[in-house]
Amino acid sequence: MLGPLGVSAEQEQLYTALISRPGSTAEELARRTAVALPGTTALLEDMAAQGLVVDEGVNPLPGPDRETTLARTYRASSPSIALTPPAARQRTALDQAESAVLALTEQFRSIESRSADGVVEVVRDPVRRTPPLRPTPR
Structure with missing residues (x-):
């Protein structure tokens, strides 16, 4: 849907996912979309350069077993602005x-x-303006 604006299908998937879930990591986005993880990171960097997303930097996130981990998070820019x-x-x-x-x-x-010589323009799919001819009775 956003292709005419220069947004690829994969970028659109990531952008849509970020609108519904701001503050996501590349790993989370890869799980939520059909975009492979190595590609997700590169696409997010490109999208940040285009102004579609904001790189929020490295942030502490709750990890497994209640440990805090550090991960880079992203959020979508406002559609009206981007x-x-x-x-x-x-x-x-x-x-x-x-x-x-x-x-x-x-x-x-x-x-x-x-x-x-008279050039003739060819009209395709003309609109019929007259009724079809009917055979006359003999």
């Missing part, structure tokens, strides 16, 4: 592409109208 700018850039790029298509279409039609 994802709105790339969505706006994508929207602007699409608007520019649409303007280019309109300009090219106008140029194409201008040249077509001056051509003696």
